[in-house]
Amino acid sequence: MPKGEEPYTVAWDAENECILYIDQTLLPGRYEQMRCVTVDDLARAIRRLEIRGAPALGIAGAMGVALAAVRSREADLQRFLDEISRAGDLLRGTRPTAVNLAWGIDRVLQKMALAASVAEAKSMAVAEANIVAEEDELTCRRLGGFGEELFPERCTVLTHCNAGALACRCWGTALGTIRSAIAAGKDVRVIACETRPLNQGSRLTCWELARDGVDVTLIPDSSAAYLMRKGMIDLVVVGADRITKDAVFNKIGTYMHAVAAHHHQIPFHVAAPVSTFDLSHRETDVTVEERDRSELAYCGDVQLAPDDVKVLNYAFDATPLDLVDGIVTEIGVLRPPYTESFRLIGRDQENRP
Numbered sequence: 001m002p003k004g005e006e007p008y009t010v011a012w013d014a015e016n017e018c019i020l021y022i023d024q025t026l027l028p029g030r031y032e033q034m035r036c037v038t039v040d041d042l043a044r045a046i047r048r049l050e051i052r053g054a055p056a057l058g059i060a061g062a063m064g065v066a067l068a069a070v071r072s073r074e075a076d077l078q079r080f081l082d083e084i085s086r087a088g089d090l091l092r093g094t095r096p097t098a099v100n101l102a103w104g105i106d107r108v109l110q111k112m113a114l115a116a117s118v119a120e121a122k123s124m125a126v127a128e129a130n131i132v133a134e135e136d137e138l139t140c141r142r143l144g145g146f147g148e149e150l151f152p153e154r155c156t157v158l159t160h161c162n163a164g165a166l167a168c169r170c171w172g173t174a175l176g177t178i179r180s181a182i183a184a185g186k187d188v189r190v191i192a193c194e195t196r197p198l199n200q201g202s203r204l205t206c207w208e209l210a211r212d213g214v215d216v217t218l219i220p221d222s223s224a225a226y227l228m229r230k231g232m233i234d235l236v237v238v239g240a241d242r243i244t245k246d247a248v249f250n251k252i253g254t255y256m257h258a259v260a261a262h263h264h265q266i267p268f269h270v271a272a273p274v275s276t277f278d279l280s281h282r283e284t285d286v287t288v289e290e291r292d293r294s295e296l297a298y299c300g301d302v303q304l305a306p307d308d309v310k311v312l313n314y315a316f317d318a319t320p321l322d323l324v325d326g327i328v329t330e331i332g333v334l335r336p337p338y339t340e341s342f343r344l345i346g347r348d349q350e351n352r353p
C-alpha cells in the first residue's frame with residue numbers, strides 16, 4: 001500500500017520464507033495481514049478471493065512458485081523442477097480467467113529452468129518473484145501517469161469492481177489512473193459500482209478511495225445506465241483480467257457498462273498492464289470462471305433464493321474491442337483499431353524467454 005509504512009497487498013517475507021498478504025475477504029471491517037506457508041494455503045487463499053485482482057494474482061503466482069521452491073526437500077535438480085512445475089499447475093488451476101496468474105507462475109518457472117543447482121534455482125525463484133512484485137508498482141505508476149490525461153479538469157468517473165491498490169502490489173490500474181489524475185490537481189469524483197455478488201466495489205474500492213480522501217459514491221450496478229442518461233458520468237475506467245485479440249475480460253457487469261457508455265457516447269477506457277494481454281487467443285478460447293451458487297443464493301447466513309433454483313454465476317464477462325475507446329498501459333494509451341499496437345505487443349510477448 002502506498003501510505004506510510006503500510007504493507008503491500010502481497011509480499012514475500014524473507015525472514016520466514018513465506019507470503020504475507022492482506023485478506024480482502026475481511027474488508028472493509030478488518031484490515032489484516034495473513035501468511036501462506038504452503039502452496040496449498042496459497043491456493044485456498046486465491047480460490048476464496050482473499051487475494052484477488054489480476055496483477056495481485058500475478059505476484060501471488062510468482063511468489064507461490066518461490067514458496068514451493070524454498071519449501072522443497074528434493075535434492076535432484078530435475079526432480080526438483082518437476083515438483084515445482086506441479087505446484088505451478090496447482091496454482092494455475094485456481095482461477096482460470098485472469099491471465100496474470102499463469103504469467104507470474106511461468107515467469108518464475110522459466111527463470112528457474114536456467115539454474116545449475118537446486119540451491120541456485122531456489123534463490124533465483126525468490127529473486128524473480130520479488131522482481132515481479134517491484135515491477136508491478138512501477139508499471140502501475142507509469143500506467144497511472146499515462147491515464148491521467150484522459151480525465152478532464154473536473155469530472156465524475158464510473159468504475160466497476162476493484163482495480164486498485166488491493167488488486168495490485170499498490171497504487172492500482174484503473175484506480176491508479178484516478179489517483180494520478182487527482183495527484184495532478186484534477187477534481188475527480190468517483191462513482192463505484194457495488195459489483196455483485198461479491199461486492200469488490202463497495203467493500204474494496206470504496207474502502208480504498210474513502211481512506212485516501214477521494215470523493216466516492218457507491219451505487220448499485222443496475223443504476224449505472226440511468227446515471228449516464230442523467231449526465232452524471234463523464235467517463236468510465238475499469239481494469240482487466242485478460243485482453244485477447246478481440247475482447248477485454250473483466251468482472252461480470254463490465255460489458256453492460258460498456259454498452260451503456262457507448263449508447264450515451266461516454267468514453268469507456270480500460271487500464272491494464274501489458275502482462276494482462278493474451279494476444280495469441282480470442283474471446284472464445286478463454287475459460288470464464290463460474291463460481292459457486294452460494295455466492296448468489298446466500299448473503300452470509302441469509303438465504304436469498306430457493307434451494308432448488310438453478311444459478312449461473314459467471315465471475316467475468318467479455319467486452320468487444322469496438323466498445324473500448326482506449327486501453328491505458330505502462331507503455332502509453334492504446335487507441336482503436338488497436339491493430340498496430342497489438343501487433344507490437346504480441347511480437348514482444350512471442351520473443352520473451
Ligand SMILES: CSC[C@@H](O)[C@@H](O)C(=O)COP(=O)(O)O
Binds near residue numbers: 098160164241
Ligand atoms: C487491476 S485488477 C483488474 C481486474 O482483475 C478486476 O477488475 C477484476 O475483475 C477482479 O476480479 P476478482 O474476481 O475480484 O479477482
